[in-house]
Amino acid sequence: MDFEISKKQIGERIIGLRSKRGLSQDELAKNIGISRPSLTQLELGNRSLSLTELQKLSALFGFSLDDFMSKDFDATQNLEVPSNLNPDQITERISVPTLNVNKFKNILLYILERCAGKPNVGETVLYKLLYFSDFNYYELYEEHLTGAAYKKLPYGPVPQKLDSILNQMIGENQIQRIKTEYKGFPQKRYLPLEKANLIELKASEKDVIDKVIQQMSDWSATAISDYSHKDLPWEVTEEGKNISYNLAFYRELPYSVRVYDEDEND
Incomplete structure (x- = not known):
């Protein structure tokens, strides 16, 4: 039986990719040309991912479409960073709080x-x-x-x-x-x-x-x-x-x- 990925699994994979690269929701949404609320709905599994959006994610994170849709895709693996990606687009963000x-x-x-x-x-x-x-x-x-x-x-x-x-x-x-x-x-x-x-x-x-x-x-x-x-x-x-x-x-x-x-x- 062929593997069918659910919207929830797609959302989890997007979260994994975004977290590994240190991107905020705003930054990722701008890079793939959607609004932040739309990205939130994608990550929650409440919205379908279009082919155009998937292609933009593929170009941004350096994975193949077949790999992303496969059962064994690992969002934490070392993916190839496209050479034309602006370094400002992958700014490291501090998500772990440090008490001031x-x-x-x-x-x-x-x-x-x-x-x-x-x-x-x-x-x-x-x-x-x-x-x-x-x-x-x-x-x-x-x-x-x-x-x-x-x-x-x-x-x-x-x-x-x-x-x-x-x-x-x-x-x-x-x-x-x-x-x-x-x-x-x-x-x-x-x-x-x-x-x-x-x-x-x-x-x-x-x-x-x-x-x-x-x-x-x-x-x-x-x-x-x-x-x-x-x-x-x-x-x-x-x-x-x-x-x-x-x-x-x-x-x-x-x-x-x-x-x-x-x-x-x-």
């Missing part, structure tokens, strides 16, 4: 400046405001905001190394930890003792954080936790594993923050 401690501290201070006076903003809400700021920014700009790694835990996404950063900030008199109650439950909160250095933040970064604060900072811990549990990056990650920032590209409304032109079609 100083920026993380300033973003934390900025969020606390805006929200510490709200009685609902304890540790749980604070963690989620950080998570959505980081992942929303990555979805929009394909760059890391704080570079924090987030792990999937039963109560939601939690930035790693946060405890040590908080303790360091307490020791440096940047923040104060207090224990209180909110609606009858014990709550751990943090108060800023100094202002954030906004020089550390680009206008685009501050804009994303402001929108997250505006949308979610009045939510209860239960409401924001429930909301985060339906966010695709958290939802599809195995418990105890780090959440991949690249999963932000597959969000759908109301979680997706990237706006596409309605006429952005093939």
Whole structure:
């Protein structure tokens, strides 16, 4: 019986090729002449790959059409790079986050400046405001905001190394930890003792954080936790594993923050 490749398998192979070459979705979409939403649908297996698009992928990545459609195709193999390919088209991208401690501290201070006076903003809400700021920014700009790694835990996404950063900030008199109650439950909160250095933040970064604060900072811990549990990056990650920032590209409304032109079609 002849092997028939499914749309899902095609999508997985495209993801493998793109990841190996270090291309963003925007870069690959431009190189094969389709919109980014169309590429997203291809990678999700929700859209068929045309022959023209396949030929462009073949020229870009250096594989034969027969090989790509075969059962044993390996997207991670060493493929020939066409000699006429612009080096700028294969720019290496850093998909693994690297924590910027100083920026993380300033973003934390900025969020606390805006929200510490709200009685609902304890540790749980604070963690989620950080998570959505980081992942929303990555979805929009394909760059890391704080570079924090987030792990999937039963109560939601939690930035790693946060405890040590908080303790360091307490020791440096940047923040104060207090224990209180909110609606009858014990709550751990943090108060800023100094202002954030906004020089550390680009206008685009501050804009994303402001929108997250505006949308979610009045939510209860239960409401924001429930909301985060339906966010695709958290939802599809195995418990105890780090959440991949690249999963932000597959969000759908109301979680997706990237706006596409309605006429952005093939």
